[in-house]
Amino acid sequence: MSLHEVPNIAPRCGDCPIRHRAVCARCETDELAQLDAIKYYRSFEPGQTVVWAGDRMDFVASVVTGVATLTQTLEDGRTQMVGLLLPSDFVGRPGRPNAPYNVTATTDLLMCCFRKKPFEDLMGRTPHIAQRLLEMTLDELDAAREWMLLLGRKTAREKIASLLAIVARRDASLNLRTPSGRMAFDLALTREAMADYLGLTLETVSRQMSALRRDGVIELEGKRHVIVPDYDLLLDEAGDDADGGYLP
Amino acid sequence: MSLHEVPNIAPRCGDCPIRHRAVCARCETDELAQLDAIKYYRSFEPGQTVVWAGDRMDFVASVVTGVATLTQTLEDGRTQMVGLLLPSDFVGRPGRPNAPYNVTATTDLLMCCFRKKPFEDLMGRTPHIAQRLLEMTLDELDAAREWMLLLGRKTAREKIASLLAIVARRDASLNLRTPSGRMAFDLALTREAMADYLGLTLETVSRQMSALRRDGVIELEGKRHVIVPDYDLLLDEAGDDADGGYLP
DNA sequence: CAAAATCCTTGACGTAGATCAAAGATACGC
DNA sequence: GCGTATCTTTGATCTACGTCAAGGATTTTG
Structure with a gap:
């Protein structure tokens, strides 16, 4: 349910195959x-x-493996992705009975679910879970607002570059990254899904991918495997935000 | 720090002139x-x-009176509003030392501030404040995602209509609304601020306002006072989302 | 009350990205 | 291996919105 850098340093949650960033950080x-x-x-x-x-x-x-998306649609079918769920991301909201968006698997997807009622009870008993959830939600809010800047003010080329940078960064924690800026990753999204993410048409996405190549x-192997020879170059294309990003 | 319907039913916070939706709901x-x-x-x-x-x-x-905005900018000056703060809205994030966005007053603005350290301490002691904050943050996240749909997929005319509908709805709780759909309100935003909200240029905003008139x-009295003769008509123009909005 | 800011409107024109259309890749079933 | 479905690329054209430019309205300042 979010999009930022994921340290993935939380301890393992029991025998659960994933580190539950969401609920286990201080369990x-x-x-x-x-x-x-x-x-x-x-x-x-x-x-x-x-x-x-x-x-x-x-x-x-929380997502164990695979990728899911949150989308919103208008009556006439125009759709906008509003969330991209990668492994360790969290979905769902304590205190709300209904889902506000469509949640769709874009790959084979394994989720680790907690029934809401007992989860909420547990949350009520252990304050730091609520605090952790608040922290995560604030992260998501930041990501959403970064995304708003992308949707409102970036060019098609910048949008693509930003998306690639985001996915690359998420993967970087797991995947190989050479000391230079070179890195490679698989894009688990179709051109259409990318378009829905970026507020573009799939044709424009395709054209801009070709242009970047x-x-x-970037380099492309097949349609989905992306190689970024120079990460800084990609960031330049992404036209990242001024105001220096805030300090830790 | 958000954009939705604000019931404004929270009890008064001590002698504070505003009802602190944020921290007082269950104090x-x-x-x-x-x-x-x-x-x-x-x-x-x-x-x-x-x-x-x-x-x-x-x-x-939290905002007592007036309007403030949260904005993000790219190096070349392109700017996107990512938050609109109206009376009773909350800014700031426990646990984060630095502000992620510019916060700017667009009118005369009065804020009721709490020093972060003691506020966090209080939050640690009283779990329901953390829960309330989580709830609010989730509301904001929903608003941000609605906004993303607007930025990514709506036409200029729909964007304007959506903005007017949002502000009208916020005002409706305070202002007069006749049994019919007729309602009137002041828009505390310049055309430029509207443009930054909507990911448009101020010229396009101006043109679309004229077109709607x-x-x-809509009707316009001066530049800022808006009268909506038929609210449903405005909602039609706004091309609001399908999926029915989620049930309470 | 003039001068100077602001803010807003409107026009003429250019362009990034949408739309429409066709055809190449790749995978999958029989 | 061939047909079918899905995904992607590329081209030709269209258009909504941006850009550039000029001129009102309204407020502020001296």
Whole structure:
């Protein structure tokens, strides 16, 4: 349910195959046991919908493997992606019965779910979980606002470059990155999904990807595997924000 | 720090002239006293900056009267508004030392501030304040995502209509609204601020405002006072989202 | 009350990205 | 191996919105 740098340093959550950035960062073993008691797994195929906007959603979850998206649509079918869920990201909101957006798997997707009621109870008993959730939600809000800048003011080329930079950065924590700016990753999104992310059409996305390749900013192997020979060059293209980004 | 319907039903916070949606919704009198002890007021003139992006921000605050904006900028000066603060809205984030965005007064502005350290301490002691803050942050996130749909997929005319509908709705709780859809309000934003909100240029905003007037969707008295003869008509123009909006 | 800011409107024109259309890649089933 | 479906690329054209420019309205200042 977010988009930023993910340190992925949280301790393992019981026997759960993923490090629950969401709920485990400061968990005591006792709490981990309680989380384990209420968790279960669900898997989805590419294209499958996890929940429809407006539907009751009686669980919260974090992504174990795969990619999911949050999307919003207008009556006439125009759609805008409003969230991109990568492994360790969290979906769902304690205190809200219904899902505000469509949640869709774009790849094979495994989610670790917690039934909402017991999760909320646990949250009520352990204040630091609520605090952690607040922290995460604030991160998401920052990401959403960065995204707003992209949607409102960046050119198509800058949008593409920014998206690639974001995905590359997320992958960088896991994947190989040479000391130079060279890095490679797979883009788990179709051109259409990229377009929905960026507020463009898929044709424009395709054209701009070709243009970036032509200009040597990126290399493409097949359609989805991207190589960034010089990360700084990509960031230049992305026209990243002034105001220096805020200090830690 | 958000954009939705604000019921404004929270009890008064001590002698504070505003109902602190943020921190008082479920406050005990004891906690109110503690909040009162650490609060102070600051006022700003139109155009004045409350904090610069990146600067240390050692308080959280809620807007008492007036309007403020959160903006982000690219190096070349392109700017995007990412938050609109109306009375009762909350700014600032416990746990983060620096402000991520520029906060600027667009009218005369009075803020009720709480020094961050004591506020955080209080939050640590009273879990429901953290919960309330989480709730508010989730509301903001929803608003940000609605805004993303606007920025990414709506036409200029729809953008304007959506903005007017949002402001009208915020005002509706305070202002007069006849049983029919007729309503009137003052727009505390310049054309340029509207443009920054909507990801447009000020010329396009001006043209679309004129077009909406010409088409009888709105009436204008002077530049800032807007009359909406038929609110449903405005909502049609705004091309509001499908998926029915989620049920309460 | 003139002079100078601001803020807003309107026009003429250019362009980035949308739309429409066709065809190449790649994968999948039989 | 061939047909079908999905995804992607590329081209030709259109258009909504941006850019540049001029001129009102309204307020502020001296």
